[in-house]
Each structure stands twice: as structure tokens, then as C-alpha cells.
Amino acid sequence: MADPKVIVVGNEKGGAGKSTLAIHIVCGLLHAGRRVAVIDLDLRQRSMAKFFANRAAWMAGNNQILPMPFEPDMGDGKALARADERDQLARFDAAFAEARARADVILIDTPGGDTLLSRTAHGLADQIVTPMNDSFVDFDLLGQIDPVTLDLLKPSIYSESVWEARKHRAVTEGRSAAIDWIVVVNRMAVAAARNRQRLEERMEKLARRV
Template identity: 85%
Template sequence: MADPVVIVVGNEKGGAGKSTLAIHIVTGLLHAGKRVAIIDLDLRQRSMSRFFANRAAWTSANGQTLPMPVEPDMGDGKELARAAEAEQLARFEVAFAEARAIADFILIDTPGGDTVLSRAAHGLADQIVTPMNDSFVDFDLLGQVDPVTLELQKPSIYSESVWEARKHRAITQGRNAAIDWIVVVNRMAVAAARNRQRLEERMEKLARRVGFRIGPGLRDRVIYRELFPFGLTVADLSNEVRPVAVSLAHVAARQELRSLMLALGLDGGQLDAPLDAAA
């Protein structure tokens, strides 16, 4: 069995949509027939873990069958958050080894902030996916701009963290083991704005400087949130699975997810399946 692809969803800023992005990537992979293992390193919140617990409960209650990832047991998250760093790393290493033995893909959701577990996960990544909101507030963790001219000055703290992860991977696995880093603008407002144009220009300059790709994100749609309590995403919707009324907005959201999957180099073809919607 070939080594699994390790995808780390990371950004040191909270509220950027990491868990939303993570659960959509996982369900996209599951519907593409991939064996997926998940590790949720946001030990206190555990949004991704809760999402898939909701999924198991909803499908059981409604007599439905949907693909599920495997989640190695790291114990109680809140308890582990209070443990020493050595204990946290030890449990993560055991969980990662279990995931590596059974999965085609390992998806790791990381917390907002710099933690020992987040650094360890980034060092193992084949691909890092960084969501950010359509804002210079979020961009500040990637790059610093001049407060007068808004010209890009230098990479910021999260870019430096990814650089360290790339350096660690090159040392431990060789120079050919490069990390593919993709930054996606998540929760983007529908209307275009002058501020977005400014932000996009700085993003492109920083991308060339520190070496990331810019990919399509997920717009700020209610439908991405309304399905969370059921443990479902737009990838799951079908004529049989539709806990909410399906509209044209759901169809558009599936195409957004398909575009994201393709930008990550993942299979998004299953999202082309027709979804009947009320006009």
C-alpha cells in the first residue's frame, strides 16, 4: 500500500473557516471512493470530530448510508489540551501511525494559533491548505504591508511557520519531498470590492515570494452552515439525502466545492452528478 497523502488545513488565525474547509474536503474525498482518516488537533473545540459524530447519528436515525472517515482515538480532547506537550505529541504520533496504515488520505485540522501539535502536523504535510477571509486582517498573518502605501513588505508569522515546515520536511525526507501550499480565500462576499482587488494584488506578490498557489474558496453561503448539525455537506445531497429543501444555491455550492477539489488536485468528478432543485 502506498503512503497516504497528508493534507493539513492550517492557519494560525481563528475564524478563517478551517473546519468548514476540512469537512468539505473530507466528504468530497469520501464520495470519490477514497479511504480517509481524520485527525482533529483543535483539542478544545473539535468541530471536525463533532461534525462526523453528527453524521453518524443522522444517518442512523434516518436509515441512510453515507461514507465515513476513520478517526484514530486520541482520548478526551480537553484533557489532552491540559497535558504536557510530550504527552500530546506521543498521542498524535500513535494516531498518525494508525491513520497511515489504513488510509489513502489523512486530513488534519489544526487549531488557530501556534501549538506543538500544529507544528508537528505541518511538518508531515504533503499539502497545506490555508483558508483566509477576504480581509487584510487575515492577510496580516501571511504578509505584512506598509500602512501608508499598502505595498507588501515581508512575509509574516504563518508564512514563516510554513517555511520551517518545508525546511524540516526537506531535512527528514529529502529535497524532492516538497510541500504543496495552497491559500484559498474563504467566506468571500458575493459582491466585488476595491479592497478585494488590493488584497488580490498583494496575495499574488506574496505567492511568488514565498511559494504558494492561490485556489478558489467557498463563498459565505448559509447552506454551508445549515447542513453542519446533520453532519452533511453539499457533496452528500441527493434525491434520498436532503434534510433541507434543495435550491439552485445548493447546486452552485456543489460547483464551488468541485472547483476547490480540482484546484487541490483531488477528484471532484462525483460532484457533477445532477441534483434536482426547485427553481
């Protein structure tokens, strides 16, 4: 069996809608007939894992059948969050190996912050999907802009993390452009905001530089 495609939903800013987007991607893939494994690395919150646990409970209570992802057992999330990073990484490696053996697609939801597990997951990704709100507050995590001219000055912290992940894949697997990066504008209720056109222009410039 071919190696599964690995999708990482990532953004170091909290509240960007990562888990919501991850759930929609997983459900779309399941209803398209794909075998999907999910790994929730937001160890304390576990929003995606809770959603599918509630989905399973609803199915049982209503005598319904819906497609469900496979979720490797990483143990108690809060306890794991307090564990040593080496223990966390060992649990993740075991879960990822189990997911590889059972899925066509592995989707990993990451926390809103910089952690060893998140960096490791980004290094394994075939595709990184980054949701962001229609706001320069969110965009600041991707690129630094001049507050007066709104010109893009340089890629910001998360962009640099993605770039490092891409370089790691290129070195370890001998491929350039080994990771596709998709930035998704989320929460479209404010799509008519006056800064939207400028925001899109800055995103295009950032894409050319990263």
C-alpha cells in the same frame, strides 16, 4: 500500500473557516471513493470531529448510509489539551501511525494558534490548505503590508512557519518543494469589496517570496 497523502488545514488565526473547509474536503474525497482518515488537533473545540459524530448519529436515526472517514481515538480532547506536550505528541504520533495504515488520505485540522501539535502536523504535510477571509486583517497573518502604500513588506508569522515546515521536509526527506501550499479565499460574500484586487496582488507577491 503507498504512503497516504497528508493534507493539513492550517491558519493560526481563529475564525478563518478551517474546520468548515476541512469538512468539505473530507466529504468530497469520501464521495470520490477515497479512504480518508481525519485527525482533529483543535483539542478543545473539536468542530470537525463533532460534525462527523453528528453525521453518524443522523445516519443511524434515519437508516441511511453515507461514506465516513476513519478517526483514530486520541481520547478526551479537553483532558488532552491540559496534558503535557510530550503526552500530546505521543497521542498524536500513535493516531497518525494508525491513520497511515488505514487511509489513502489523512486530513489534519489544526487550531487557530501556534502549538507543538500544529507545528508537528505542518512538518508532516504534503499539502497545506490555508483559508482566509477577504480582509487585510486576515492577510496580516500571511504578509506584512505598508498601511499607506499597501506594498508587501515581508512574509508574516504563519508564512514563516510554513517555510520552516518546508525546509524541515527538504532536509529530512531530501526533497525541495516538499510541501504544496494553497491559500483559499473564504466567505465569498464580500468578493466585490474594493480591496479585493489589491489583496490578490499582495497574495501573488507573497507567493513569489515564500
